[in-house]
Amino acid sequence: MTSVDLNADMGEGFGPWKMGDDDALLDVITSANIACGFHAGDPDVMAATMARAVRNDVGIGAHPGFPDLQGFGRRKMTLGHDEVAHLVQYQLGAAQAMARAAGGHVRHLKLHGALSNMAMVDGEMARRAYDAALQVDPDIILMVLAATPMQDAAEALGANMACEIFADRGYNDDGTLIARGQPGAMVTDADEAAERISQMVRQGAIIAASGKELPARIDTICLHGDEPSAVAAAKTLRARLESDGITIAKF
Numbered sequence: 743m744t745s746v747d748l749n750a751d752m753g754e755g756f757g758p759w760k761m762g763d764d765d766a767l768l769d770v771i772t773s774a775n776i777a778c779g780f781h782a783g784d785p786d787v788m789a790a791t792m793a794r795a796v797r798n799d800v801g802i803g804a805h806p807g808f809p810d811l812q813g814f815g816r817r818k819m820t821l822g823h824d825e826v827a828h829l830v831q832y833q834l835g836a837a838q839a840m841a842r843a844a845g846g847h848v849r850h851l852k853l854h855g856a857l858s859n860m861a862m863v864d865g866e867m868a869r870r871a872y873d874a875a876l877q878v879d880p881d882i883i884l885m886v887l888a889a890t891p892m893q894d895a896a897e898a899l900g901a902n903m904a905c906e907i908f909a910d911r912g913y914n915d916d917g918t919l920i921a922r923g924q925p926g927a928m929v930t931d932a933d934e935a936a937e938r939i940s941q942m943v944r945q946g947a948i949i950a951a952s953g954k955e956l957p958a959r960i961d962t963i964c965l966h967g968d969e970p971s972a973v974a975a976a977k978t979l980r981a982r983l984e985s986d987g988i989t990i991a992k993f
Contacts, residue, residue: 744943744987744988744989745988745989745990745991746943746960746961746962746963746983746988746989746990746991747772747773747801747904747961747962747963747990747991747992747993748770748771748772748773748962748963748965748976748979748980748990749771749772749773749774749775749803749852749885749906749962749963749964749965750767750771750773750774750775750964750965750966750972750976751775751777751805751852751854751964751966751968752764752767752768752774752775752776752777752791753774753776753777753782753783753787753788753791753792753805754777754781754782754783754787754814754968755782755783755784755787756782756783756784756787756811757784757786761782761968762968762972763972763973764791764794765794766973767965767972767973767976768791768794768795768798768800769798770973770976770977770980771800771965771976772800772801772990772991772992773800773801773802773803773849773850773885773962773992773993774791774795774800774801774802774803775803775804775805775850775852775854775885775964776788776791776792776795776802776803776804776805776837777805777807777854778804778805778806778807778833778834778836778837779833779836780806780807780808780809780810780811780815780829780833781807781808781809781810781811781813781814781815781816781854781855782807782811782814782815785840788836788837788840789840789843789844792840792841792844792846793844793845795844795846796844796845796846800992801849801850801992801993802837802841802846802847802848802849802850803837803848803849803850803851803852803885804833804834804837804838804848804850804851804852804875805837805851805852805853805854806829806830806832806833806834806837806851806853806854806857807833807853807854807855807856807857807858808821808829808854808855808856808857809829810856814855814968815854815855815856815857816855816856816922817856818856818859818860819856823866823867823870824870826857826867826870826871826874827870827871827873827874828874830851830853830871830874830875831874831875831877831878834848834851834875834878834879834882835878838878838879848879848882849882849883849992850882850883850884850885850904850993851872851875851882851883851884851885852884852885852906853868853871853892857871858887858892859919859921861891861892861895862887862890862891862892862918862919863890863891863918864891865891865892865894865895868886868891868892868894868895868896869895869898869899872884872895872896872899872901873899876899876901881902882901882902883901883902883903883904883993884896884901884902884903884904885903885904885906885962886903886904886905886906887905887906887907887917887918887919888905888906888907888917888948888958888959888960889905889917889948889956889957889958889959890917890918893905893959903961904961904962904993905958905959905960905961905962906960906961906962906963906964907939907942907948907958907960907962907963907964908963908964909929909935909936909938909939909963909964909965909975909979910928910929910930910935910964910965910966910975911927911928911929912926912927912928912929912950912951913948913949913950913951913956914950914951915950915952915954915956917948917950917956917958920951926951930971932971932974932975932978932979933978935975935978935979936975936978936979936981936982936983937982939963939979939982939983940982940983940986942958942960943960943963943983943986943988944986946958946959946960961993962993963979965979
């Protein structure tokens with residue numbers, strides 16, 4: 743029987759400003775990518791999100807991004823590879839401390855936003871970011887975008903790896919994500935998202951907006967926690983996959 747993980751980006755509130763319904767999502771998903779304070783989140787939000795993840799037996803992941811609160815980490819920044827390595831290590835260390843205090847531990851790491859989008863096409867940037875994380879924790883699982891230079895970088899490093907596809911994002915023919923703001927970038931209909939992901943998992947392939955199929959290893963499926971439809975989409979997707987005979991479990 744096929745098994746797949748469901749993950750979501752969360753812990754993205756800041757002070758009194760709430761973003762997304764993390765509590766409801768943590769009842770549906772199996773892995774949580776928790777913001778580390780650079781693009782979103784703060785120590786209190788991290789602590790509360792991680793404590794709830796521990797109670798729900800949801801895998802905890804560090805979700806480092808660019809230091810860009812106003813832009814939510816979705817704006818490109820020009821940083822040297824050493825700077826990228828250090829910002830990944832800094833945020834991973836913070837996540838490890840907060841997870842330990844909550845009675846859990848950081849199992850995986852997933853790059854956020856523009857940092858992820860840049861590493862998705864820049865294999866050397868991905869390698870440096872991942873190598874930096876492995877220097878902190880050689881056993882950490884790297885969550886990579888399937889069939890991109892991210893996966894190549896993780897494989898070259900011999901790292902533990904989980905290959906990810908997105909339920910709510912459209913794909914270009916090369917396996918990269920359609921840029922936000924472009925037609926087809928977001929898939930907002932829960933039933934449509936569930937149908938396309940069901941097909942991808944069953945066929946073991948990413949299906950681009952053009953219909954092109956790219957064979958891919960699929961270990962985990964992402965839903966963005968900041969989207970208003972995230973909880974409904976997560977429930978719909980989980981129900982559809984389970985009806986297909988697919989087990990939902992942590993990678």
